Amino acid sequence: MANVLDEIIDGVREDLAARERLLPAAEVQAAAAARPAALDAWAALGGGQPAGELRVIAEVKRQSPSKGALADIADPASLAARYAEGGASVISVLTEQRRFGGSLADFDAVRAAVGIPLLRKDFTVEEYQVHEARAHGADLVLLIVAALDDARLAGLLELTRSLGMEALVETHTEDEIDRAAAVDARIVGVNVRNLKTLDVDRGVFGRLADRLPDGAVAVAESGVRGPEDVAYYAAHGAGAILVGEALVTHGDPRARIQEFKRAGAAAIAARPGAH
Numbered sequence: 001m002a003n004v005l006d007e008i009i010d011g012v013r014e015d016l017a018a019r020e021r022l023l024p025a026a027e028v029q030a031a032a033a034a035r036p037a038a039l040d041a042w043a044a045l046g047g048g049q050p051a052g053e054l055r056v057i058a059e060v061k062r063q064s065p066s067k068g069a070l071a072d073i074a075d076p077a078s079l080a081a082r083y084a085e086g087g088a089s090v091i092s093v094l095t096e097q098r099r100f101g102g103s104l105a106d107f108d109a110v111r112a113a114v115g116i117p118l119l120r121k122d123f124t125v126e127e128y129q130v131h132e133a134r135a136h137g138a139d140l141v142l143l144i145v146a147a148l149d150d151a152r153l154a155g156l157l158e159l160t161r162s163l164g165m166e167a168l169v170e171t172h173t174e175d176e177i178d179r180a181a182a183v184d185a186r187i188v189g190v191n192v193r194n195l196k197t198l199d200v201d202r203g204v205f206g207r208l209a210d211r212l213p214d215g216a217v218a219v220a221e222s223g224v225r226g227p228e229d230v231a232y233y234a235a236h237g238a239g240a241i242l243v244g245e246a247l248v249t250h251g252d253p254r255a256r257i258q259e260f261k262r263a264g265a266a267a268i269a270a271r272p273g274a275h
């Protein structure tokens with residue numbers, strides 16, 4: 001079966017080339033440099049702090065390759081405001097257009113509405129996208145280890161930090177976690193969605209969590225459908241969860257985030273040796 005990631009990235013590169021023709025690299029770099037400093041996403045996600053609270057990265061997600069249309073999000077800014085009211089630590093905005101229906105316009109609307117750190121959630125493969133993220137006010141970008149060789153992973157992470165941002169470095173396997181650790185990633189996600197089959201197996205987080213680098217914020221990505229999934233991730237060492245579908249399809253995402261945070265805190269308190 002074709003790797004969905006490769007197909008997505010082919011489209012991302014085509015769209016990127018079109019944007020670059022409209023706004024050359026020098027201009028996007030100048031726009032990035034003119035932005036106020038990025039917010040500290042690492043601290044917002046509990047980096048360097050004792051475990052106690054489970055942080056939520058709440059995602060603005062319109063559609064997906066696995067599920068098709070998820071939600072008709074008429075006003076991403078108001079959805080993001082409800083996420084922030086519910087206690088989200090970071091908001092993720094999908095900006096990939098072809099498969100996820102996202103856009104930088106969605107990102108801009110959310111940036112104007114909330115004052116918490118924002119993740120520009122896209123398939124980052126080129127330096128241009130990192131400058132572009134900062135130019136739009138992002139505090140965090142996504143680097144998917146499976147999409148990058150070691151040199152590119154290290155280079156994009158270095159550029160991200162040089163612009164004052166952090167990266168959510170996403171992994172799926174032990175080998176990818178080791179590659180994330182080798183570049184000193186400080187926010188490391190395990191995405192439990194298999195990129196070949198698109199199946200979700202929450203057990204992947206439980207199996208890989210012990211290998212995550214000491215001191216990194218451990219993010220469990222995908223597959224939260226209810227509080228029991230949150231409790232599972234938190235019990236297995238997650239410091240944060242990344243949730244899309246369960247929030248955009250819920251009538252009251254603010255209350256849902258609060259419920260997830262309670263489930264996470266209870267599971268953290270019940271970890272062996274927590275007291």
Ligand SMILES: O=C(O)c1ccccc1NCC(=O)[C@H](O)[C@H](O)COP(=O)(O)O
Nearest residue numbers: 064065066221222223224242243244245
């Ligand atoms: O969501 C998909 O179908 C998907 C397919 C291929 C690559 C990435 C994909 N999703 C990106 C994500 O990481 C999720 O949007 C995120 O973890 C939230 O997942 P969920 O809570 O299960 O919506």
